[in-house]
Amino acid sequence: MKLFGLIGYPLSHSFSRKYFTEKFEREGIAEHEYLLFPIAQIDELKKLLLDHPGLKGLNVTIPYKEQVIPFLDELSPVVEQVGACNCIKIEEGRLLGYNTDVIGFKQTLAPHLKPHHNKALVLGTGGAAKAVYHVLQELKIDYTMVSRTPSEKTITYEMIDKKVIEEHTLIINTTPLGMHPHVDSAPPLPYAYLSAAHYLYDLVYNPDPTLFLKKGKEMGAATENGSAMLVIQAEASWKIWNA
Numbered sequence: 025m026k027l028f029g030l031i032g033y034p035l036s037h038s039f040s041r042k043y044f045t046e047k048f049e050r051e052g053i054a055e056h057e058y059l060l061f062p063i064a065q066i067d068e069l070k071k072l073l074l075d076h077p078g079l080k081g082l083n084v085t086i087p088y089k090e091q092v093i094p095f096l097d098e099l100s101p102v103v104e105q106v107g108a109c110n111c112i113k114i115e116e117g118r119l120l121g122y123n124t125d126v127i128g129f130k131q132t133l134a135p136h137l138k139p140h141h142n143k144a145l146v147l148g149t150g151g152a153a154k155a156v157y158h159v160l161q162e163l164k165i166d167y168t169m170v171s172r173t174p175s176e177k178t179i180t181y182e183m184i185d186k187k188v189i190e191e192h193t194l195i196i197n198t199t200p201l202g203m204h205p206h207v208d209s210a211p212p213l214p215y216a217y218l219s220a221a222h223y224l225y226d227l228v229y230n231p232d233p234t235l236f237l238k239k240g241k242e243m244g245a246a247t248e249n250g251s252a253m254l255v256i257q258a259e260a261s262w263k264i265w266n267a
Contacts (some may be wrong), residue, residue: 027078029059032085066091081265082112089151096121104250109149125155127259148198202234210235220244
């Protein structure tokens with residue numbers, strides 16, 4: 025039995041197990057299983073690996089995309105550049121780190137960009153946000169980072185006014201705000217200043233749409249959620265595990 029899984033905490037929102045279980049059934053892939061491993065602390069990864077010697081690969085989600093890096097034996101160039109890992113290949117006891125968020129985000133964002141989407145607001149500063157920064161840099165799109173707490177590199181939600189919204193026609197939510205079961209929450213933005221020129225991208229996929237995207241659509245903005253990105257990054261993980 026070849027075993028794969030997802031680490032994170034909590035994992036009630038997980039897309040991955042359903043996706044891979046259905047993939048194995050649909051494609052006739054026998055003797056493969058994908059499990060959820062909700063670990064309360066990243067240090068529990070060591071015991072997890074000892075308890076499941078058949079593990080061939082792991083996906084990594086909130087809050088461990090950055091915390092997992094010291095546990096890895098080798099980093100892909102993208103992980104080194106981004107500083108976050110969401111895919112681990114386990115090969116002869118060695119943990120090899122990759123980032124398929126970058127692949128999934130770039131492939132789903134780029135086709136919908138218009139020339140005026142040249143400045144982005146990135147909501148959140150966690151591991152998923154780091155993949156977003158990397159893609160925006162590759163696409164030569166300037167961006168402003170938004171966090172609940174101010175720093176030299178970020179602005180706070182309270183600092184976002186009409187001028188900021190009008191200047192940033194691409195807005196990307198990398199936070200879990202609005203994720204099931206907290207469907208009535210959304211990033212605290214002045215949504216009234218959005219327009220048809222805006223493109224809102226939410227990495228959250230459940231519910232579809234999130235309140236963030238609903239508010240954008242009401243103002244005429246183009247919207248995209250994270251479901252297509254998740255499929256692409258899952259297939260990229262599968263390719264890595266089987267290379």
